[in-house]
Amino acid sequence: MNAKMPSDLDIASAATLRPLVEVAADLGVTEAHLEPWGRDVAKIDLGVLDEPTQAHRARYVVVTAITPTPLGEGKTTTSVGLAQALGGTGHRAVVCLRQPSMGPTFGIKGGAAGGGYSQVVPMERLNLHLTGDFHAVTAAHNLLAAMIDNHLHQGNKLGIDVRNITWRRVLDVNDRALRTVIVGIGAREDGLVRQTGFDITAASEVMVLLTLATSLEDLRLRLGRIVVAYTVEGKSVTADDLGAAGAMAVILRDALKPNLLQTLEGGPAVIHCGPFGNIATGTSSVIADLVGVRGSDYVITEAGFGADMGAERFFDVKCRVSGLVPDAAVLVATVRALKAHSGHWTIKPGRPLPDGLLDENPREVEAGLSNLRKHIEIIQRFGIRPVVAVNAFPTDHASEHDVVRALCDELGVRCAVTTHVADGGAGARALAQAVVEAADEPSAFRFLYPLDLPLTDKIERIATEIYGADGIDVSPAAAKALKEYERLGFGELPVVIAKTHLSLSSDPSRKGAPTGWRLPVREVRAAVGAGYVYAICGDMRTMPGLPKSPNAERIDIREDGSTTGLS
Structure with missing residues (x-):
C-alpha cells in the first residue's frame, strides 16, 4: 500500500453502500428473511435454509496461507478481493468471514474487515460490536461458570472435584492480569475460594460450538454436552447436569443467525462467529456457508493462519459437520513473508520491518520457498487443488514474483499476483480466473484420518x-x-x-x-x-496481553460521533 493511499477507515467511510435488501437478493435471500440492525447490517433468519435452493451446486473455495509473519499476510483482504473480482466478472459470489475480536482490534493486530479497496463495510460496525454476537457468547459462557460456582456453594450435590474444574471465564478484551485469578474471596456467602482464570471470548468453546452448530436444535444439544468438570470418581460433569444449557441456548438464539454486510463493491458478505485459529478451529460458521451455497455461484470462506492450522481444521472438522466438499483452496503468500522464512530476518509485532527486507532480493525469496512448497503439499494431501495468490505490495519487485511463479510452474500449480488492496476487485481478476479454472476440475477431497482412529x-x-x-x-x-x-x-x-x-x-x-x-x-x-x-503443544496463551503501545491509544471519537484511528 503506497503512502498516498487513504487509510482503511477513510476508504470505508467514503463508501456509498447499496440497500441491503438488494445485496440480500443477490444471495437469494428475500426481505422476509432479513432482520435489520440499523441501515447497513442485518441478521439472516435461519428459515432461509428451508427455502428451495438453486438447481446447480455452488463452488466452495477456502482461503488459507503460508506460515504468517506477526503482521499477517492478507487472507481476509484476498478473500474480499477475490469475491469482488468474481462478482465483477458476472459470477454470483459471497464472502463468508469471521467477526473480528475486539481484543486484537484494540491490541496490536487491529481489526479484520479487510484492507484498502477490498474491505467489508460498514467497517466500523464490523470491528466494534456488530450485532452483539460476541457479547452473547461471553454471557452464555459466563452464565455456565457462575452456575458451577453456585452449585459448589449450594452443597455440590454432583460431587464435583474442585481441583478438576476445566471451565474458566471469558472476556473479549486482551487482559493478561486475568489469566489466573482467585474467586470467592470474602465472606462465606461469597462462594468457595478457588483458583481459576479468564480466556478471551474468541477462545471459548461456546464460540466454536456456535460456529459448528447447524440448527437451533443442534446448538441446544451441543451446549448440553459441554464438559465443565469431573467428579472425584472421574465422571464428566456437563452443562446439562448443571441445568445451564437451556438458558445458554436462549442467550445464543439470535447469535446463531449470521450477519449480512457487503463488500466495498456491493457484493454480499456473511459475517459470523470468530474462533481463534491457533487454539480453536479458526473458521467462520457452518450456517454462513450453508446460506452461501444455496444462493451463489462461488462461496469464498477463510481459515485462520496457515494451511497447517486453519485449513487442516477446515477440512477435518468443519467439512465433516457441514457435509460441504471444497472445490479449491487459495494459498496466500507475500514476498516479505517468504524472505522471513529464509531464516535471515526477524519480524516482530508492532515493530518496523527490518532494514533491507524490502530491497529487491530474489535469492531471499527463493530461500524461503520451502515453506510455500510445504503448504502446497498440505492442501494437496486433502485432494484439493491449490491456487497460489501472491498478495502484492508496492514495495515488491517483479523479479521476486517471478521466483514464486517458477516454483508453481515446477509443481504444476496455478499462481496469480493480486493487487486487490490498491485496486479492489479489478486487481484480483487474474486470481479469480485461476480459481474458476481450478474449481471446475473434478475434486478428489479426502479427510486426513478416519474418526475411529485412536x-x-x-x-x-x-x-x-x-x-x-x-x-x-x-x-x-x-x-x-x-x-x-x-x-x-x-x-x-x-x-x-x-x-x-x-x-x-x-x-x-x-x-x-x-x-x-x-x-x-x-x-x-x-x-x-x-x-x-x-x-x-508448547506454551499457548488463551488470554492475550496488550502491547506497549496498543491500538486503543490511537482510537478516539469526534464531535460528530465518527471514529478516528481504527485500523
Missing part, C-alpha cells in the same frame, strides 16, 4: 503428515487424559492441535519447513460440546 494416532498423523514432525512426545499427564477420554467415549471425535501459528513446528523461531523435530504434547483437553479433543 486419539493419539490422530494427533501423530497431523504432526507427521501436516507439520513434518518425526513423531510426537506425549507427556504422562496428556497420555493419562487421552486414555481417560477414550474411556469416556470421546475417542471418535476429531482432534485440534493448539500450537504456535508462526512456524510449522511447535517452536515459533523455526522458519521455512523444519525437519528433524518432534511435536511435544503437553496437555490434552476435551471440547465435547464443540465436538473435538484438543492437544496443547
Whole structure:
C-alpha cells in the first residue's frame, strides 16, 4: 500500500453502500428473511435454509496461507478481493468471514474487515460490536461458570472435584492480569475460594460450538454436552447436569443467525462467529456457508493462519459437520513473508520491518520457498487443488514474483499476483480466473484420518503428515487424559492441535519447513460440546496481553460521533 493511499477507515467511510435488501437478493435471500440492525447490517433468519435452493451446486473455495509473519499476510483482504473480482466478472459470489475480536482490534493486530479497496463495510460496525454476537457468547459462557460456582456453594450435590474444574471465564478484551485469578474471596456467602482464570471470548468453546452448530436444535444439544468438570470418581460433569444449557441456548438464539454486510463493491458478505485459529478451529460458521451455497455461484470462506492450522481444521472438522466438499483452496503468500522464512530476518509485532527486507532480493525469496512448497503439499494431501495468490505490495519487485511463479510452474500449480488492496476487485481478476479454472476440475477431497482412529494416532498423523514432525512426545499427564477420554467415549471425535501459528513446528523461531523435530504434547483437553479433543503443544496463551503501545491509544471519537484511528 503506497503512502498516498487513504487509510482503511477513510476508504470505508467514503463508501456509498447499496440497500441491503438488494445485496440480500443477490444471495437469494428475500426481505422476509432479513432482520435489520440499523441501515447497513442485518441478521439472516435461519428459515432461509428451508427455502428451495438453486438447481446447480455452488463452488466452495477456502482461503488459507503460508506460515504468517506477526503482521499477517492478507487472507481476509484476498478473500474480499477475490469475491469482488468474481462478482465483477458476472459470477454470483459471497464472502463468508469471521467477526473480528475486539481484543486484537484494540491490541496490536487491529481489526479484520479487510484492507484498502477490498474491505467489508460498514467497517466500523464490523470491528466494534456488530450485532452483539460476541457479547452473547461471553454471557452464555459466563452464565455456565457462575452456575458451577453456585452449585459448589449450594452443597455440590454432583460431587464435583474442585481441583478438576476445566471451565474458566471469558472476556473479549486482551487482559493478561486475568489469566489466573482467585474467586470467592470474602465472606462465606461469597462462594468457595478457588483458583481459576479468564480466556478471551474468541477462545471459548461456546464460540466454536456456535460456529459448528447447524440448527437451533443442534446448538441446544451441543451446549448440553459441554464438559465443565469431573467428579472425584472421574465422571464428566456437563452443562446439562448443571441445568445451564437451556438458558445458554436462549442467550445464543439470535447469535446463531449470521450477519449480512457487503463488500466495498456491493457484493454480499456473511459475517459470523470468530474462533481463534491457533487454539480453536479458526473458521467462520457452518450456517454462513450453508446460506452461501444455496444462493451463489462461488462461496469464498477463510481459515485462520496457515494451511497447517486453519485449513487442516477446515477440512477435518468443519467439512465433516457441514457435509460441504471444497472445490479449491487459495494459498496466500507475500514476498516479505517468504524472505522471513529464509531464516535471515526477524519480524516482530508492532515493530518496523527490518532494514533491507524490502530491497529487491530474489535469492531471499527463493530461500524461503520451502515453506510455500510445504503448504502446497498440505492442501494437496486433502485432494484439493491449490491456487497460489501472491498478495502484492508496492514495495515488491517483479523479479521476486517471478521466483514464486517458477516454483508453481515446477509443481504444476496455478499462481496469480493480486493487487486487490490498491485496486479492489479489478486487481484480483487474474486470481479469480485461476480459481474458476481450478474449481471446475473434478475434486478428489479426502479427510486426513478416519474418526475411529485412536486419539493419539490422530494427533501423530497431523504432526507427521501436516507439520513434518518425526513423531510426537506425549507427556504422562496428556497420555493419562487421552486414555481417560477414550474411556469416556470421546475417542471418535476429531482432534485440534493448539500450537504456535508462526512456524510449522511447535517452536515459533523455526522458519521455512523444519525437519528433524518432534511435536511435544503437553496437555490434552476435551471440547465435547464443540465436538473435538484438543492437544496443547508448547506454551499457548488463551488470554492475550496488550502491547506497549496498543491500538486503543490511537482510537478516539469526534464531535460528530465518527471514529478516528481504527485500523
